[in-house]
Amino acid sequence: MADDNQEVSTPAPRPYSSRPDRPDRPERGPGGPREGGGGRKFFRRKKVCKFCVEKIDDINYKDVRMLQQFVAEKGKIVPRRLTGVCTPHQRRLTSAIKRARNIALLPFAAR
Amino acid sequence: MRTYEVMFIVRPELLEEDVDKLIATMQGHATTAGATVLSTEKMGKRRLAYDVNKCSDGQYVLFVVSGDGKAIHELERRMRVAEQVLKFITVRTDEEQQRLDKVRKIRAAHTKRPPAEAAAPAAPAATENPVASA
Numbered sequence: 644m645a646d647d648n649q650e651v652s653t654p655a656p657r658p659y660s661s662r663p664d665r666p667d668r669p670e671r672g673p674g675g676p677r678e679g680g681g682g683r684k685f686f687r688r689k690k691v692c693k694f695c696v697e698k699i700d701d702i703n704y705k706d707v708r709m710l711q712q713f714v715a716e717k718g719k720i721v722p723r724r725l726t727g728v729c730t731p732h733q734r735r736l737t738s739a740i741k742r743a744r745n746i747a748l749l750p751f752a753a754r
Numbered sequence: 755m756r757t758y759e760v761m762f763i764v765r766p767e768l769l770e771e772d773v774d775k776l777i778a779t780m781q782g783h784a785t786t787a788g789a790t791v792l793s794t795e796k797m798g799k800r801r802l803a804y805d806v807n808k809c810s811d812g813q814y815v816l817f818v819v820s821g822d823g824k825a826i827h828e829l830e831r832r833m834r835v836a837e838q839v840l841k842f843i844t845v846r847t848d849e850e851q852q853r854l855d856k857v858r859k860i861r862a863a864h865t866k867r868p869p870a871e872a873a874a875p876a877a878p879a880a881t882e883n884p885v886a887s888a
Contacts (some may be wrong), residue, residue: 698861700854704845705761705816746761746843748801749813 656737690727702735704742707728710749718753756820757792757851759827762833762842763812766799773813776838779816780829787828789821806840818847 694702704710713721713728713736720740723733743749762780765771773796781791799816806812819826826844833839 700857701850742843742845744803745765746841747802747804747806748800753803 691729692729692732694732695729702732702739704739704746704748706739707743707748710736710740710743714749716753718750755820756822756850758821758844759847760819760826760829760833760844761845762817763802763806763840764772764815765838765840766809766811768813768815768838771831772838775813776836780833780836780869783815783832784819784821784825784829787821787825788826789819789829792818792820794818809840812840857861 693699702709713726715721720737723730728736740749744751764776768776771870777794781794784791792814797816799811799813802810817830826831830842832846833842
């Protein structure tokens, strides 16, 4: 009958991007499932780079208090996927931390 | 001429005047080698993050030096020989300063232009209103 044909033909369109962190075809790909290590499927939330937001240009090795925010308890440098720092700033941060370690402002390996 | 920052750690048990004497000696070495010491800063006694030569504290001193590579090499050699200097690090800063100056200039140009454009249309609009009401 005519009504059945109409019901079958076109389903109602889905609301577009109600879940922005789950695109239909992931071009960038959710970085979560590959390296999340476990059942985590999607990005938690969009972390922003602290240096870009606050417009800090100068990442100095002498500024121990700022560098310590990016160093774990054992003295290891925290990866940027956890801190949300962008790549150029992470590179500068890493060289600043390594210089600070050399001049005994930060430890190489702590307890 | 390049600009360098030289930071070194002095033994903690040295007295104030001995540290000053050592700083003066180092400045003399730099000048003899052909560099100019732009500024000196004593950063005080700090606890070291790890033991260096069996010392757990140290006095930090910072020099800002302008010179060429050979002069800095000579200064480093003297520091290596001096037994009161525990550790030193030399960082070249002129290129980094250039980059920072460029970034700051661009940022200043960005922030200066929009307020100027916003002020111009706002001023004639403000003057028109009292004229219209009168």
